[in-house]
Amino acid sequence: MSMAQETAHPLDIEIRAFEAKRKELERNYLRKFVVFKGGEFVGAWDTFDAAAREAVSRFGRGPYLIREVGAPPPVLPASVLFHNLRAAE
Amino acid sequence: MPIADCGFPPLTVVPGSNPRQVVLGSRMLVDKGPTTSVQIGFTPDLFHADPNIVQAAKQSVLNQSPPTLVEALIDSGASDSCIDESLAVELGLPLVNRVQAAGVGGGHEFNVYLGYIRIVALNYVQYGRFMGVLLQDGGQPHHVLLGRSLLKDMILVYDGRDGTCRLAI
Numbered sequence: 001m002s003m004a005q006e007t008a009h010p011l012d013i014e015i016r017a018f019e020a021k022r023k024e025l026e027r028n029y030l031r032k033f034v035v036f037k038g039g040e041f042v043g044a045w046d047t048f049d050a051a052a053r054e055a056v057s058r059f060g061r062g063p064y065l066i067r068e069v070g071a072p073p074p075v076l077p078a079s080v081l082f083h084n085l086r087a088a089e
Numbered sequence: 090m091p092i093a094d095c096g097f098p099p100l101t102v103v104p105g106s107n108p109r110q111v112v113l114g115s116r117m118l119v120d121k122g123p124t125t126s127v128q129i130g131f132t133p134d135l136f137h138a139d140p141n142i143v144q145a146a147k148q149s150v151l152n153q154s155p156p157t158l159v160e161a162l163i164d165s166g167a168s169d170s171c172i173d174e175s176l177a178v179e180l181g182l183p184l185v186n187r188v189q190a191a192g193v194g195g196g197h198e199f200n201v202y203l204g205y206i207r208i209v210a211l212n213y214v215q216y217g218r219f220m221g222v223l224l225q226d227g228g229q230p231h232h233v234l235l236g237r238s239l240l241k242d243m244i245l246v247y248d249g250r251d252g253t254c255r256l257a258i
Contacts, residue, residue, distance in 0.1 A: 015187060061181070066186055077222070080223070
């Protein structure tokens, strides 16, 4: 559960566009960093830094999506999990 | 070599205690963890293609008189640094992703932001992407977690016996 699920998320359009193209992206850009803006695929870069440079240069503060194609889910710090657990008690 | 003192004095008086109570620094270090002051923000030039402009932007951040300092936990259990979600929203950091992370009680979604973390005592800036996590809402006193991707450039000396902890670069 998250705040992002309760209301429309600012990146909903970009994430929907990413999901719609996911198979194609995985075929052509696996482990690359792709940028989506307003539902449009902007491009793919080898590193997050390169993708961020392009996105900031073109779109400023956004919002825009920068996502690694085929990335594993992130690992949460144990301190975050611990405190969430305590808060739920 | 710049050194940040991230531990606690030998004795700390508990605010508002009557009669006066004191807490040992070693106890404070256990309860709160190694802590340092940081500034969080975003400046587009840190993400510029020209390295000279990036360098100038870093210098500009380092020269700022910090408008708002928040407490950061030095968290060697975290691979990457994280920022409190509500602070990221308050500062208007650019939102660049939403990720699903496995956690206790099912999946949790987290926003990812662009920004920088400046460790004031070390005159050091880390910039890039940071996951927004629920620190304040989770009851944690810190607004930022400094993870191993930041600590890789540093020396950390933790002395649990006397409550001192020093971070150096």
